[in-house]
Amino acid sequence: HARRVEGFDKNIWVEFTQLISDYKVVNLGQGFPDFGPPSFMQEAYCNAICGGASMHQYTRAFGYPRLVKIIAKFFGRIMGREIDPMEEVLITVGAYHALFCTFQALVDEGDEVIIVEPFFDCYEPMVMMAGGTPVYIPLKPKEVTGSALSSADWLLCPEEVASKFNPRTKAIVINTPNNPLGKVFQRDELQMIADLCIKHDVLCISDEVYEWLTYDGEHHIKIASLPGMWERTVTIGSAGKSFCATGWKVGWAMCSGHILKHLKTFHQNSVYHCPTAPQEAVAVGFQREYDVFGTEESYFRQLPAQLHAKRLKLAKSLRSVGLQPILPQGGYFMTTDISSLKVELNDPDTKDEPYDYRFVKWLIKEKGLAAIPVSGFYSPEHRADFQNYIRFCFVKEDSTLEAAEDILRQWN
Numbered sequence: 001h002a003r004r005v006e007g008f009d010k011n012i013w014v015e016f017t018q019l020i021s022d023y024k025v026v027n028l029g030q031g032f033p034d035f036g037p038p039s040f041m042q043e044a045y046c047n048a049i050c051g052g053a054s055m056h057q058y059t060r061a062f063g064y065p066r067l068v069k070i071i072a073k074f075f076g077r078i079m080g081r082e083i084d085p086m087e088e089v090l091i092t093v094g095a096y097h098a099l100f101c102t103f104q105a106l107v108d109e110g111d112e113v114i115i116v117e118p119f120f121d122c123y124e125p126m127v128m129m130a131g132g133t134p135v136y137i138p139l140k141p142k143e144v145t146g147s148a149l150s151s152a153d154w155l156l157c158p159e160e161v162a163s164k165f166n167p168r169t170k171a172i173v174i175n176t177p178n179n180p181l182g183k184v185f186q187r188d189e190l191q192m193i194a195d196l197c198i199k200h201d202v203l204c205i206s207d208e209v210y211e212w213l214t215y216d217g218e219h220h221i222k223i224a225s226l227p228g229m230w231e232r233t234v235t236i237g238s239a240g241k242s243f244c245a246t247g248w249k250v251g252w253a254m255c256s257g258h259i260l261k262h263l264k265t266f267h268q269n270s271v272y273h274c275p276t277a278p279q280e281a282v283a284v285g286f287q288r289e290y291d292v293f294g295t296e297e298s299y300f301r302q303l304p305a306q307l308h309a310k311r312l313k314l315a316k317s318l319r320s321v322g323l324q325p326i327l328p329q330g331g332y333f334m335t336t337d338i339s340s341l342k343v344e345l346n347d348p349d350t351k352d353e354p355y356d357y358r359f360v361k362w363l364i365k366e367k368g369l370a371a372i373p374v375s376g377f378y379s380p381e382h383r384a385d386f387q388n389y390i391r392f393c394f395v396k397e398d399s400t401l402e403a404a405e406d407i408l409r410q411w412n
């Protein structure tokens, strides 16, 4: 085997998805809806596959023309700038592939890439497979007393962030709203990062797959819209997350043409292009959203409203059994400290694993409830400090959330 695959054979999603499929569980694990996309998207998909021969054949390498055009128009309006659909938008196999193209195209041997912790796990192996070295900067919880915990309490220390930048730094990766905490980065936090990127001539890779999902008046801000940042930011999005169609695996990277051209080189020499029919369907979805943007009819408004209620429902269930959830400002995950549960874990097969891994395995096998251990979102150096948190996904039918609540209540 090649050296570049060494050490990356374990994967939290492969491991837990397999385990979950072996047991009968209420699944609040991996982040995907247990309901379908909205009917206008389902129709668009059906129309696409019945839409004639061209829908079943190759399309343009870097993105189906109708899709790149509407994405450029849609985000161009939001960002108040002209985006060139052919030069500044790249369609990828989900946000995963956008991330992979980005790291492969921009990170070299010896480059350092700063990653905000906790982070969506794949950033670490992807940086390393490109030959880069991840450098971690932790979000730390500030002391809070009494009031409910919120992802807003998790902050970066500006001096510590600044200390991570050096002449080897190639890029910083941020994820807002963040997976797993649900933190939505505020303008001053983004500005602090932007100032450092500009000062040190560093790229920003901004994973915004949960961009529509913000709650309680929070507002998603694109770091690429801050002065001087378009030229150095790769913004990554996902139709899977935007339209509740994770199985379609349509994602994109958007950035200035002088950067995107390198992502294209990697793309044309790897997948060449992505499936045609789902791109047509996503194009129809974005056109609809463009037309109704900001109105009650917009799915990008309806989905967070729906999820807001689910988020409160899950928080209530967790509180009812004495857990203290960290209320997310965005995204569709909720984390909670489990140390108060004092569960005796004595499965000898898992005795060398972090506590949260062992706890979730016990939860799946013994209680029929699936979650994801949060230490998997930390670097090896910091994993041990965060083995008392688990993550629940709430983009689920109310009946699923209620079944989870029943399980939680019964074991108390």
Ligand code: PMP
Residues within 6 Å of the ligand: 031, 093, 094, 095, 096, 097, 120, 175, 179, 207, 209, 237, 238, 239, 240, 241, 246, 249, 250, 251
């Ligand atoms: N980034 C984050 C933060 C995610 O949670 C996910 C999981 N879906 C992805 C990227 C990958 O998205 P996609 O399913 O579009 O590949």
Ligand code: GLN
Residues within 6 Å of the ligand: 013, 029, 030, 031, 032, 179
């Ligand atoms: N982003 C989703 C999650 O965090 C799915 C991850 C995956 O499928 N690998 O649960």
